[in-house]
Structure formats: structure tokens, C-alpha cells
Amino acid sequence: MNRKLKNRIFGGIAYAAVLFCAAILFFLFGVIIWKGISAMSFDFIFIPAKNFGAEGGILYQILGSILLVITAAAISFPIAIGTAIFKSEYIKSGKWQNISNIFIYGLNGIPSIIFGIFGLIFFVNFLGTGISWFVGAIILAMTILPTITMSAYQSINSVPISYRESSAALGLDKWQVIIKVLLPQGFSGAITGLLIGLARAVGETAPIMFIATAFSGAGVPGSLLEPVSALPTHILALAQQATNPAALQNAWGASFVLVILVILFSTSALMVRVKYKNIAQR
Amino acid sequence: MSTLNNKIGKGYIIASTAISATTALLIVIVLLLNSWDAISDIGWQLFSLKWHPPARQFGILPMLFGTMSVTLIALFLAVPLGIATAIFTSEILPGKYRFILKSLLELLAGIPSIIYGLIGIAFFSIWIQKLYGLQSGRTIFTAGILLAIMILPTIITLVDDALHHVPKKYREAAKGLGLYKYEVVKNMLLPIAKPDILGAVLLALGRALGETMAVMLVIGSIDKIPKPFFNWLSPGQTITSKLGREIAESSFGSVHFSAMIFMGLILLLIVLSLTIAAQLRACWEFGFRGKKCLFFDETRRKIRSIVGLRD
Numbered sequence: 001m002n003r004k005l006k007n008r009i010f011g012g013i014a015y016a017a018v019l020f021c022a023a024i025l026f027f028l029f030g031v032i033i034w035k036g037i038s039a040m041s042f043d044f045i046f047i048p049a050k051n052f053g054a055e056g057g058i059l060y061q062i063l064g065s066i067l068l069v070i071t072a073a074a075i076s077f078p079i080a081i082g083t084a085i086f087k088s089e090y091i092k093s094g095k096w097q098n099i100s101n102i103f104i105y106g107l108n109g110i111p112s113i114i115f116g117i118f119g120l121i122f123f124v125n126f127l128g129t130g131i132s133w134f135v136g137a138i139i140l141a142m143t144i145l146p147t148i149t150m151s152a153y154q155s156i157n158s159v160p161i162s163y164r165e166s167s168a169a170l171g172l173d174k175w176q177v178i179i180k181v182l183l184p185q186g187f188s189g190a191i192t193g194l195l196i197g198l199a200r201a202v203g204e205t206a207p208i209m210f211i212a213t214a215f216s217g218a219g220v221p222g223s224l225l226e227p228v229s230a231l232p233t234h235i236l237a238l239a240q241q242a243t244n245p246a247a248l249q250n251a252w253g254a255s256f257v258l259v260i261l262v263i264l265f266s267t268s269a270l271m272v273r274v275k276y277k278n279i280a281q282r
Numbered sequence: 283m284s285t286l287n288n289k290i291g292k293g294y295i296i297a298s299t300a301i302s303a304t305t306a307l308l309i310v311i312v313l314l315l316n317s318w319d320a321i322s323d324i325g326w327q328l329f330s331l332k333w334h335p336p337a338r339q340f341g342i343l344p345m346l347f348g349t350m351s352v353t354l355i356a357l358f359l360a361v362p363l364g365i366a367t368a369i370f371t372s373e374i375l376p377g378k379y380r381f382i383l384k385s386l387l388e389l390l391a392g393i394p395s396i397i398y399g400l401i402g403i404a405f406f407s408i409w410i411q412k413l414y415g416l417q418s419g420r421t422i423f424t425a426g427i428l429l430a431i432m433i434l435p436t437i438i439t440l441v442d443d444a445l446h447h448v449p450k451k452y453r454e455a456a457k458g459l460g461l462y463k464y465e466v467v468k469n470m471l472l473p474i475a476k477p478d479i480l481g482a483v484l485l486a487l488g489r490a491l492g493e494t495m496a497v498m499l500v501i502g503s504i505d506k507i508p509k510p511f512f513n514w515l516s517p518g519q520t521i522t523s524k525l526g527r528e529i530a531e532s533s534f535g536s537v538h539f540s541a542m543i544f545m546g547l548i549l550l551l552i553v554l555s556l557t558i559a560a561q562l563r564a565c566w567e568f569g570f571r572g573k574k575c576l577f578f579d580e581t582r583r584k585i586r587s588i589v590g591l592r593d
Contacts, residue, residue, distance in 0.1 A: 017367045
């Protein structure tokens, strides 16, 4: 009886825990969707912000966020691919594999605000670039670099060894093997990693708030060296004037759009995965 | 031509690897160099209780205290709840619902932290204020609760994976002995999955320590250790919220700036050692040399679930 009772209590605790978590989950999604939808309108998405964001829409913030992450992707992607190839094809010893892993996972674990202050010191102050779109993109590229590298590495590394051997036997040199055999197979993995990284990058506030964005004021940047406005920093600015109901309303709207962007990126990661299964798993 | 291509290709690969490696090192070096002013000027006084830049008092203890207490509250709330939920999702919930729930959790983990901050400011701080009759609901406790909610998905998915990886035949053998589910979980599953659960907690800890936006919005930003120190219903300050609020106000090159960077450096070192510790467990078990370690990381887990990694 005692054992049975214990089992019952255990089941009860597990059910209670999961109900509680489900309640939190529904509360969070409920708030974001409910508040977000009620702030949504055609104007909100397609007109610029007015009065520090308390009025008007978020057109430039959406544009700015997209510009930032696309530039970040363009910077990060080639570097990540190169690193992944190096890790997969050139590092042979287990010891160096482990060391490279420590680098990658260490970089991935660095708190986002540290990237922000690094950018502030190194780019804005030391290199004197000023607060700009480009610096923000570089810093975001750094935050997503490990994600893309890991993902590209895994898919390149999973190409069967026989493919490498057969293509080498045909007389291809190492670079040709990489270009003709490994990259086509590894590409989908890299794209998936890129999209996962972008889903993270688009919502990051701390890395860009000192170095890339101007609160509310900025429009479409004329050059790479001008500040942009971005959704997360816009939400931050609005959240700080939370006593003003109009500002709060717009903050919910901006949050909703941001969540949609995040979901878009992560579901397209899944789609890419489904569409281009790489050869090792076929 | 082909050899030239080969050379260019190799050059590109090595250059990009060098860029990646330098990036990682550069962050640590830049922070170290910039905090040097504060270390040499202020020295051990950095670890004092008072932060007052005009009087050149740069004691970071209140911020360290805030970071630690917020993190402790978050772990204290999230770890038991997360493990209990993970036991449910892995052991009780039927497989098809498990997939749906895990996708939802993935979504939840993907919500940017600034939105958690907004929810905290619009709901939690007001609830806490009303519940305890405070002047302001922006307290250490509020930040702790918010942080607990933020790390909950991480803990649930990682612990769920850890439990799920225990081979099925163990469960069947235990069931065959006539054990109740509770006994299976307590005597077999949890001990086997314990290293992975520990890794999950370490990762969640690292994430909680480094969380900025949500904490910054709800913690109240007062650079003091509350009196008495366990009074969590008073405003505080964490390293991250301090950096977020004040770094733009301090001028580059001043001792004030340098002391802020020193704080960031401390945070970075704590988080880095935690991440590396969480990931090196496998290496310690097998011995570091030669054998490849199985790294333990949330992003890696995500990639694995999407790309289908093999170890």
C-alpha cells in the first residue's frame, strides 16, 4: 500500500507540474497573441513611428531588423562554412577536435550583453566606426557564427567517407572534393543552421542596443555607417515608458511582429531540412 | 589552374578559421585590457559594497549579489518544476503528444528575452506589487520568477532528452521486476540520467547569469544589497542590468568605464567556465586525449533535432 501510495503521489506531482507549465505556456502565448493582435493594423505595419514610438507604426523598425540580420548572415555564412570545412576535413586529432569544440561552444555560451560591450569598445570606440548598422551586423554575425559552424560541420562531416575516397580516386584534388562533393551535400545543413541563427539574432537586444540602433528616430539608413532602428530595441524603448498605454500598446504590436519573424525563421529552418535531406540520411 | 584553386581554397578555409578563433580570443583580450585600468587603480576595492562613481567608489559586490540571488531564485523555482515536467513528458505522455509539446517548448525558448521583459513589466511586477503591497513591483524576486520562466523550456527539453536516451530495455527490465513507475524513475532513470541532468542545470545556470533584457526591465536598478540580505522583495541590480543601464553613460577610457568592463569580465569568466564545465563532463569521463567528447549544448540539441546529427 505504501508503495502504491508513493506512486500515486509521484503521478500527482508530475501531473501538477505539467499543468502548471502548460498554464505558463498558454499564458505567455495568450498574452503575446491577444495583446499583439489587438495592436495590429495595416497602418501599424506600414507607417513610420512618431512621438518616440508611442504613435504611428513600426515600418522602419521591421526594415531595420531585417537589414541587420541579412547583413549579419552575409558576413557570418562564408566564415562559418570555411571554419566548418576546416574542422571537418583538416583537423584530424581528437585533441584538436575537442579544443575547437571548446572554442565554438564557448563562443556560443557568451552572454549577449558581452558581445554588446565588446562591440562598443572594439568597433565604436577603438576603431571609431560610430554607432552603425554595419557594426551591429558584425556583432550579430559573431553571435550566430557558432550555430552555423556547428550545423554546417555536422552535415559536411556526415557525408560518407566512401564519397571522399571515390572522388579522390577519380583524381580530384582536395579543393575539388570539397567544392564538388562535400559542399553540395553540406549546404542544406549550413542553411538550416543559418536560419536557426537568424531566429536568434533577430530577437537579440543586448548586443545591438549600444552599437547599432538609434531609438525610434532613424529611418532607412543611407549607408552602412548610419544607425538603424530595430524591433527589439524599439520594444525596449517602449517598455521603458510602460506607464503610457499607447506606448505599451505599440510595444505589444512590435513584440507580436518580432515573434512572427522568429517563428518564420525557425519554421523555414525546418522546411529546408525537410526539403533537402542530405545524402547520409537518405 | 587546379593547384592554384586548391591553394586559394585552402587559404580561404584557413583564413575563415583564423577569423573565428581570433573572434573568440579577441573578446576575452579586449575585456581584459579594458578592465586593467580599474584593476590597477582600484584594486581590491572593486570588491567592496558601495558603487558611487563620482566618489570613485566602484564596489561590484551589490551587482554580484544581485546576479547570484536572481539566479538562485530562478534555479530554485525552475529546476524542480522542470525535472517533474520532463519526467511527465518523457515517461507518462504518449509519444505523439510529446512531439507537439516539445515543438511548443522550442517556440517558447525562441521568444526573444525583451518580450519576456515586456511581459514582466506589464504583468509580473504589477502582480508582485499588489500581492505583497509594495511601492514598486520591480524587485529581485520578480526578476527571479521571470528568469525561472525563461530557463524552464531549456531545462525541460534537455532533461526530457536525457531521460529519453535511457534505453527502453532498462525500463522493461525494471517493470518486469514489478516496480511501480515511481520506483523506476527514482531508482533507475534519474541515477542514469543524472550527469545529463546536471549538465542541463549548468547550462540553464549559464543562461540565467547572462540574461540581460528581461532582468534589466524588472529588477529596479538600485545598486545596494537589500537589508537584511535575504529580503528579496526589494529592488536590486545584476551585473547585466548594470551594464545595460550604465555603460552608455560612462565615458570610454574612464575608470568608471573600466570598472564596468571589469564586471563584464567577471561575468564572462563565470559563464565561460560553467559552459565549458557542462560540456567537458563527457571528456572527463573518457579522458581528455584522443577520444571525441560529446558536447552538451542547447543550440547543438536544436540543430540535432532539426538537422539530424549523428554523434
